[in-house]
Amino acid sequence: MISTSISMGGRLAAPLLVSGALLLGGCSALEQGQLGQTASAVFGSDQFDAERARALPYASLRLRYDGNTGMVVLASLETVSSRPPSATDASPTQADHELSSPAASSSSATSAETVTPPSSPPTELARFETADHAFVRLENGWLTGTAGFDSDLLDMHRETRLTTLMSALSAGEPAPGYHVRTRWQRADGTEGYAQGRADWSCAAPSVQPFPLGEQRVARCEESIHWSDGSLSVNHYAVAPAMTPVASPRIWAAEVQAWPDSPHWHWEVARAWW
Secondary structure, three states: OEEEEOOOOOOOOOOHHHHHHHHHOOOHHHHHOOOOOOHHHHOEOOOOOHHHHHHOOOOEEEEEEOOEEEEEEEEEEEEEEOOOOOOOOOOHHHHHHHHOOHHHHHHHHHHHHHOOOOOOOOEEEEEEEOOOOOEEEEEOOEEEEEEOOOOEEEEEEEOOOHHHHHHHHHOOOOOOOEEEEEEEEOOOOOEEEEEEEEEEEEOOOEEEEEOOEEEEEEEEEEEEEEOOOOEEEEEEEEEOOOOOOOOOEEEEEEEEOOOOOOEEEEEEEEOOO
16 A cells, blocks of 8 residues: 655644634633543533634634534545455465466466556545644545544445546446445444444535535435445435546535444635635
8 A cells, every 4th residue: 555645834733732723712611621521521512713713714614413513624634545456466275276277377477577456546544633632534536434432433434436426326327236345343342343234325516515615516315225224324415526537525424333323514715616
């Protein structure tokens, strides 16, 4: 894996101490010294200040969890690229199969010398962190990790890309279904694991209000049918790609990351792209 930090030029990613001070200013939980117990302590019933978010030169989210709402500021942003598999990295099963046939072996050797598998598109990792080091992690706009909450998402993987789903719908076709795997940590430290099959659908794009202004987005729904028979329905607001080389962007989400999990809800205030 190749990790490349994006230079923020001092405008998008806030230093942690600065972002924490801005987030927590005026929060009674700070005075009570309860911030280490749970990330929900850093939020009041609604501590999001649109004017403060507008004044900041940093990317930010309006985050809601467990009935509390506040602003979190971008602490880091990076892209991660996957190296293409090496021609010498064949699995033993594949190698054994190729050696069983001289003709196949000769053909495979020629192919290995001339064909390089394409690399995967880069992945964008955005981390939004609070002063007491609680955080949420977005991977290409999807929620894939949290820390500091009552229960935390350790990882959530979808065997698809947002571009694939939105491109199918734009072409008038159903979005392909995909597999979802998720892993989480309970308050007592034990871990849980679940997998399921998801469907994706969207309404036609329309202009919708957001913390710092209106955006033209499609309201989308992700229905995850978990292997235990339960169902999670997640909601997204997705801005379609405006050019062939651009990617669709998630502007808002309400996510239940595993069966019967709490909901994380966030909206982009100031974008980082």
